[in-house]
Amino acid sequence: TQNYRITLLPGDGIGPEIMAVAVDVLKVVGKQFDLKFEFQEALIGGAAIDATGEPLPSATLDTCRNSDAVLLAAIGGYKWDSLPSNLRPEAGLLGLRAGLGLFANLRPAKILPQLIDASTLKREVVEGVDIMVVRELTGGIYFGKPKGIFATETGEKRGVNTMVYSESEIERIGRVAFEAARKRGGKLCSVDKANVLEVSQLWRDRIIQLSQEYPDIELSHLYVDNAAMQLVRSPKQFDTIVTGNLFGDILSDAAAMLTGSIGMLPSASLGASGPGVFEPVHGSAPDIAGLDKANPLAQVLSAAMMLRYGLDQPKAADHIEQAVLQVLEQGDRTGDIISPGKNLLGCRAMGDALILA
Amino acid sequence: TQNYRITLLPGDGIGPEIMAVAVDVLKVVGKQFDLKFEFQEALIGGAAIDATGEPLPSATLDTCRNSDAVLLAAIGGYKWDSLPSNLRPEAGLLGLRAGLGLFANLRPAKILPQLIDASTLKREVVEGVDIMVVRELTGGIYFGKPKGIFATETGEKRGVNTMVYSESEIERIGRVAFEAARKRGGKLCSVDKANVLEVSQLWRDRIIQLSQEYPDIELSHLYVDNAAMQLVRSPKQFDTIVTGNLFGDILSDAAAMLTGSIGMLPSASLGASGPGVFEPVHGSAPDIAGLDKANPLAQVLSAAMMLRYGLDQPKAADHIEQAVLQVLEQGDRTGDIISPGKNLLGCRAMGDALILA
Numbered sequence: 001t002q003n004y005r006i007t008l009l010p011g012d013g014i015g016p017e018i019m020a021v022a023v024d025v026l027k028v029v030g031k032q033f034d035l036k037f038e039f040q041e042a043l044i045g046g047a048a049i050d051a052t053g054e055p056l057p058s059a060t061l062d063t064c065r066n067s068d069a070v071l072l073a074a075i076g077g078y079k080w081d082s083l084p085s086n087l088r089p090e091a092g093l094l095g096l097r098a099g100l101g102l103f104a105n106l107r108p109a110k111i112l113p114q115l116i117d118a119s120t121l122k123r124e125v126v127e128g129v130d131i132m133v134v135r136e137l138t139g140g141i142y143f144g145k146p147k148g149i150f151a152t153e154t155g156e157k158r159g160v161n162t163m164v165y166s167e168s169e170i171e172r173i174g175r176v177a178f179e180a181a182r183k184r185g186g187k188l189c190s191v192d193k194a195n196v197l198e199v200s201q202l203w204r205d206r207i208i209q210l211s212q213e214y215p216d217i218e219l220s221h222l223y224v225d226n227a228a229m230q231l232v233r234s235p236k237q238f239d240t241i242v243t244g245n246l247f248g249d250i251l252s253d254a255a256a257m258l259t260g261s262i263g264m265l266p267s268a269s270l271g272a273s274g275p276g277v278f279e280p281v282h283g284s285a286p287d288i289a290g291l292d293k294a295n296p297l298a299q300v301l302s303a304a305m306m307l308r309y310g311l312d313q314p315k316a317a318d319h320i321e322q323a324v325l326q327v328l329e330q331g332d333r334t335g336d337i338i339s340p341g342k343n344l345l346g347c348r349a350m351g352d353a354l355i356l357a
Numbered sequence: 358t359q360n361y362r363i364t365l366l367p368g369d370g371i372g373p374e375i376m377a378v379a380v381d382v383l384k385v386v387g388k389q390f391d392l393k394f395e396f397q398e399a400l401i402g403g404a405a406i407d408a409t410g411e412p413l414p415s416a417t418l419d420t421c422r423n424s425d426a427v428l429l430a431a432i433g434g435y436k437w438d439s440l441p442s443n444l445r446p447e448a449g450l451l452g453l454r455a456g457l458g459l460f461a462n463l464r465p466a467k468i469l470p471q472l473i474d475a476s477t478l479k480r481e482v483v484e485g486v487d488i489m490v491v492r493e494l495t496g497g498i499y500f501g502k503p504k505g506i507f508a509t510e511t512g513e514k515r516g517v518n519t520m521v522y523s524e525s526e527i528e529r530i531g532r533v534a535f536e537a538a539r540k541r542g543g544k545l546c547s548v549d550k551a552n553v554l555e556v557s558q559l560w561r562d563r564i565i566q567l568s569q570e571y572p573d574i575e576l577s578h579l580y581v582d583n584a585a586m587q588l589v590r591s592p593k594q595f596d597t598i599v600t601g602n603l604f605g606d607i608l609s610d611a612a613a614m615l616t617g618s619i620g621m622l623p624s625a626s627l628g629a630s631g632p633g634v635f636e637p638v639h640g641s642a643p644d645i646a647g648l649d650k651a652n653p654l655a656q657v658l659s660a661a662m663m664l665r666y667g668l669d670q671p672k673a674a675d676h677i678e679q680a681v682l683q684v685l686e687q688g689d690r691t692g693d694i695i696s697p698g699k700n701l702l703g704c705r706a707m708g709d710a711l712i713l714a
């Protein structure tokens with residue numbers, strides 16, 4: 001028996017509901033694959049603010065560090081939107097990424113044949129889309145200094161943030177991306193704004209240099225504005241994309257929306273060592289929280305990514321992913337992905353269907 | 358007779374071909390509306406680099422300043438891609454924007470009923486889309502300092518750019534956007550990343566403050582990642598969008614691509630006073646340059662925007678826009694927008710069709 005200590009961060013909104021489903025699924029899969037999970041729950045986001053005044057209590061970070069992997073649901077909600085930014089739920093998420101050194105964020109955007117009609121794009125444009133966005137997660141303008149709101153001599157305020165990347169930061173995310181491309185279609189597109197930004201020129205130079213170590217990977221480059229266009233124009237041209245923190249935030253959301261079912265998409269955030277964090281791409285959906293309406297599948301697929309990338313248990317991961325495909329195949333749907341002729345299930349019932357699948 | 362001095366900047370690639378069509382159309386419309394255009398041509402981009410070594414010779418900037426409006430075609434091409442960035446065609450464009458103080462960039466993304474099937478999005482999703490992106494154009498990370506590639510103590514290089522906005526910069530672009538929204542559907546969506554960036558917090562605060570002067574405008578806010586998603590999910594929710602330079606670059610291109618016919622989209626760049634610059638959203642398409650295949654309609658519609666926003670001649674502008682709709686209605690198409698059963702025309706023939714329309 002393999003033992004794993006898993007930190008659960010249910011967070012806010014629909015977080016606790018979808019987390020409960022993922023935990024049930026993990027327990028069942030654990031039995032089948034002889035894996036033993038010891039779950040420990042901790043506070044983050046709004047829930048942590050309400051309980052402790054801080055979005056990321058140091059006890060939470062300690063618990064995470066002291067585990068093999070972290071499964072996160074979602075954070076945030078209207079309730080905490082007017083707090084000062086360093087005390088808002090989002091600050092907890094950024095603190096977790098920085099605290100665990102999670103520099104590599106993997107965001108797959110894969111269209112599932114059963115859900116193809118949920119896309120706002122035409123069938124022939126999105127059929128077969130399978131993109132992996134590799135986003136740098138602990139650098140760039142999210143963390144660069146100086147940052148803040150400063151008074152100028154004239155008394156007027158100036159807001160400042162700094163986009164900065166060092167060669168070593170670019171190299172380490174680049175390696176993750178080249179390796180990911182190698183396990184996928186062998187194509188890597190690096191996205192930057194090198195025609196305007198010096199930080200992007202360094203990015204591009206370093207990625208090109210690194211590509212000499214990966215002669216089997218077909219490397220291309222796009223400016224971020226063109227990349228946003230090309231995702232809409234012909235998303236099938238992409239295999240693996242690598243980009244910085246801000247561009248990755250924007251493009252991975254656009255790519256996710258191409259699939260039409262953002263309630264289905266998981267993500268993984270990985271560091272050089274230590275536990276990774278696995279979480280859905282969607283938010284905390286406060287408007288449907290507690291109503292048993294949420295789609296738990298992205299959370300369940302995040303648990304699968306945890307098994308694959310965090311715990312090196314690809315077979316158990318495959319098993320979960322197959323179960324998800326099977327419930328879709330048999331017509332089970334939550335409200336966000338319902339279409340005529342399908343079976344509408346609540347969050348918990350979808351969990352039950354998965355366990356039987 | 359009203360006299361106007363117009364600077365023409367044909368630039369690179371297909372630039373000269375499409376510019377020639379726009380000039381022919383302007384001449385004809387000028388006769389009809391009793392407007393006299395004095396055209397003066399100047400060098401920019403790759404053409405300027407080849408002739409003078411610089412992407413924006415000071416003579417060009419002088420000529421532009423000394424005119425009522427500037428009509429620009431497109432710049433850039435593979436040929437100049439390996440030059441150092443301050444000597445590349447793009448630097449000419451950025452220099453022109455800064456030199457003329459063109460802080461407001463208006464980018465309409467309107468779907469034309471005749472071309473609706475060119476969109477990669479489903480008809481019901483894009484039918485009726487009519488978005489105006491108001492992009493700040495002389496500030497933000499495009500121009501902020503410090504910027505550059507610096508060596509650290511360890512000898513490793515760091516690339517740095519700075520995203521900075523002052524209250525007055527936000528206010529002046531905000532005013533342009535509120536005024537634009539007032540002339541359109543009365544809705545303004547401000548896009549930022551205020552949950553992470555301080556510069557965006559100042560942006561949002563200042564826009565909210567300004568909104569008190571525009572109680573008739575319905576103001577909303579979106580984070581840039583969500584905005585990129587929403588453009589794909591349901592573009593019809595948008596009327597006018599206001600955002601900073603970088604976010605505007607990305608989102609206006611995504612919005613343009615929703616229409617499926619980027620060869621149709623014009624833009625206007627305006628300052629507080631002095632001549633504006635009017636140019637297509639598309640690039641210089643070096644691969645089809647000189648082949649009489651380019652679509653001149655975005656250039657022609659840019660001339661219409663020049664008449665409307667630069668010269669205050671809305672009737673002449675309407676007339677050009679009607680002519681464009683008419684040639685589309687009669688089935689005339691260039692290669693980029695051709696579909697079965699339509700008449701394929703070259704660039705010049707499309708110009709002739711417009712003049713007869």
Ligand SMILES: CC(C)[C@H](C(=O)O)[C@@H](O)C(=O)O
Nearest residue numbers: 090091093094249552553582
């Ligand atoms: C909530 C926010 C801080 C976060 C980000 O911008 O990284 C989110 O958009 C994401 O992509 O995980």
Ligand SMILES: CC(C)[C@H](C(=O)O)[C@@H](O)C(=O)O
Nearest residue numbers: 195196225447448450451606
């Ligand atoms: C060519 C480039 C410098 C420019 C920009 O980024 O502003 C272009 O993408 C645009 O949007 O006009």
